[in-house]
Amino acid sequence: MSGVVLYAVLIAFGFFTGGAAGLLGVGGGIMMVPFLTLVAGVSQHEAQATSLLVVLPTAVVASITLHRKGVGDLPLALRFGAVGAVGGIAGALLALALPGHALRLVFALLLAVVAVRLVRDGLATE
Amino acid sequence: MAERSPSSVAVPAPPPAPAPEAPRGHLDRRLAGIGAAGGVLSGLLGVGGGIVMVPLLVLRAGYRQRDAHAMSLGAIIPISLASVVTYGVAGEVRVGYAAALAIGSVVGARVGAGLLARIKERPLKIVFGLFLGAVAVLLVFK
Numbered sequence: 057m058s059g060v061v062l063y064a065v066l067i068a069f070g071f072f073t074g075g076a077a078g079l080l081g082v083g084g085g086i087m088m089v090p091f092l093t094l095v096a097g098v099s100q101h102e103a104q105a106t107s108l109l110v111v112l113p114t115a116v117v118a119s120i121t122l123h124r125k126g127v128g129d130l131p132l133a134l135r136f137g138a139v140g141a142v143g144g145i146a147g148a149l150l151a152l153a154l155p156g157h158a159l160r161l162v163f164a165l166l167l168a169v170v171a172v173r174l175v176r177d178g179l180a181t182e
Numbered sequence: 183m184a185e186r187s188p189s190s191v192a193v194p195a196p197p198p199a200p201a202p203e204a205p206r207g208h209l210d211r212r213l214a215g216i217g218a219a220g221g222v223l224s225g226l227l228g229v230g231g232g233i234v235m236v237p238l239l240v241l242r243a244g245y246r247q248r249d250a251h252a253m254s255l256g257a258i259i260p261i262s263l264a265s266v267v268t269y270g271v272a273g274e275v276r277v278g279y280a281a282a283l284a285i286g287s288v289v290g291a292r293v294g295a296g297l298l299a300r301i302k303e304r305p306l307k308i309v310f311g312l313f314l315g316a317v318a319v320l321l322v323f324k
Contacts, residue, residue, distance in 0.1 A: 073287055142269075181303050
């Protein structure tokens with residue numbers, strides 16, 4: 057893909073990801089990392105690093121928007137997120153010591169169970 | 183998740199009625215645990231912590247879906263900041279690509295967050311559940 061087209065596609069995909077992230081309460085890395093490796097052709101490591109740099113401003117803008125609308129509790133979220141930041145560094149170090157594939161599979165099964173439960177809850181909610 | 187004993191699963195979330203729109207304002211062990219779980223799994227698997235924190239905030243901390251999404255986004259700020267610094271030190275970031283994605287993403291985030299503030303609880307739970315299911319499939323076949 058040529059430079060200008062690629063950048064236009066990146067901006068458009070960013071808009072899509074940002075919208076999904078703001079609605080779903082996630083960073084959007086799960087969508088951006090595969091996109092960057094498959095479409096932009098960057099390495100897995102570069103994709104993760106690049107995606108994280110996008111996640112940060114996305115979360116900041118979404119959080120400010122929601123804070124203004126009185127949804128959630130931003131100061132509290134920042135505080136338990138700070139605990140998470142320490143956990144993130146520990147997790148990254150742990151990742152180097154564990155077999156990634158097995159871990160990914162267990163995590164996927166866990167997500168599938170939670171997904172079923174949330175959809176069931178949602179269907180039961182008035 | 184991993185850091186909690188099975189017995190604490192049975193501890194009832196705060197009664198559904200008072201907890202929802204006005205989240206308790208202090209950092210208790212449960213929230214710290216959710217933050218830590220989100221951070222560790224984020225670092226471990228390279229996924230956003232939100233995928234872990236949103237379900238935990240709903241199923242374990244008793245937040246309504248909408249508030250859980252907002253809290254997760256707030257918590258992602260320090261988590262991603264720590265990760266960006268870690269990766270940045272390693273020199274892996276493609277700044278040009280990140281800038282292009284971010285231009286679209288911050289505009290999209292305003293739209294998505296605006297929708298989150300209005301959407302009803304039921305469709306939000308279903309949409310998030312479907313998203314989580316899709317991610318699970320993606321992780322298995324990746």
